[in-house]
Amino acid sequence: MTEVELKLTLPDRLAREAEAAGLLSPEVIERLLREEVRRLHVDQLFSAADRLAGLDLPTLTDAELEAEIEAARAERRASNAGRR
Numbered sequence: 001m002t003e004v005e006l007k008l009t010l011p012d013r014l015a016r017e018a019e020a021a022g023l024l025s026p027e028v029i030e031r032l033l034r035e036e037v038r039r040l041h042v043d044q045l046f047s048a049a050d051r052l053a054g055l056d057l058p059t060l061t062d063a064e065l066e067a068e069i070e071a072a073r074a075e076r077r078a079s080n081a082g083r084r
Contacts (some may be wrong), residue, residue: 018024
């Protein structure tokens with residue numbers, strides 16, 4: 001675990017409302033950060049999918065797709081074996 005100290009400067013009303021709602025506790029801030037990181041990853045994934053869809057690439061055949069999947073799996077297995 002890494003300890004990070006945050007200092008927030010908030011408008012008075014927002015600070016009071018956040019405190020009253022229990023949003024300033026370490027557990028809630030951790031949850032909010034995790035949700036935001038997950039949302040950013042999803043946004044990046046959809047952005048990449050949009051860019052990919054915009055490329056003028058030939059469609060892979062079923063055999064080509066299966067070969068790509070098997071190659072990726074073999075690469076992952078080799079990478080995982082090297083970590084042991």
